[in-house]
Amino acid sequence: MQPGEPRKVQSAINVTPLVDVVLVLLIIFMVMAPHMRQGPGPEIDLPATAKPHEQASAARIVVTIDEHGALWIDDKAVAVEQLGDGLRAVAAGQSDVKVMVQGDARLPFGEVRQTMLVIEQAGFHGVGLIAERTDLGARKG
C-alpha cells in the first residue's frame, strides 16, 4: 500500500498466529533437545557422565541393552544368539558402519562387555558407548 494511492483491501495473510505457534514449537524443541538424546529402541536409563563426546551420526546401528539384558538392534528386539547375524544383515551393503551400544545404567559391566565381544566377533571393530550428560539433571532414579 503506497501513500497517496487510494485505500486498498489488506490482502496479506495474517501470520501472527503462525509465528506464535512456530516460536512455541521452536522453544519446546530447544528445551527438549538435550533430553531426547537417546537412539532408537526401548526407553532405558542411560548412564550419566560428565563429558560424553558427540557421536558420528552417519551409518550407525544402535544396539540397546535394557536393564534385564535383553537386546535390540535399532527398533527390533533380538535374541542374544542372533545378535551377530542380525547386525551383519542390517549392515549388509553399507560401508563404514559404526555400532553404538546404549546400555542401561543399572547393568553390570559384564553384560555390556559380552555384548561388545559378540559385536567384535560379528566383524565390527570398535563401538560407541552412549551416555548422557550429568549436568542436565535428567536422572530418572
Place this chain on the structure above:
Amino acid sequence: MQLNGSTGTGLQSEINITPLVDVVLVLLIIFMVVVPLMLEGYDVDTPRASSEPAPQQAEASQVILRIAPDGCGILDPPAGDGLPSNCRVSLADHEIPATELPVRVREALGGRPRDQRVLFLAADDRLNYEGVLRIVDLAKSGVDDLTIGVITTD
C-alpha cells in the same frame, strides 16, 4: 510523501515479520531433523578377539587401567553425579584414587604421539556399567584423543 497515517491511505505501520518467520521456520526444521540424530558417548576399541594379530606394541608400553570391586565398590549405580570418594583404581599396576586419574593418565600417555595414546580397560564384570563409564570419562578428560581399548575376552 504523506507521513500522517490518519489521513486517507494509512501508513504501513506494522513490522515486516516475514524474514523473522523464515529464520524461525528454518531453525525449527533444523532442530526437528537433528535432535533424533544426536547421540553422545565414548568411542572404545575392542582389541581383536579373533585370529587377526594384535597391533605390534611392546608389552611394557601398554597402560592398563584395572577396576576391581574391592578397590572401587561400584556394584550398584553410583549415587549422585560422581564416584564414591574412596574409589581406587589401578593404573599400570599402581593403585591410585580415581580422582587422580586425569593427571596420572596425562603423565602416562600425554607424551606419546596421538595414535599411540591407548588405555586398556580391564574392569570386573560385577561392577556397575554406569560407574565404569564414569571412570572412563575421568580417564579421557586428562588427554586429548585418548583411545580406550576394552578387553572383551574373559
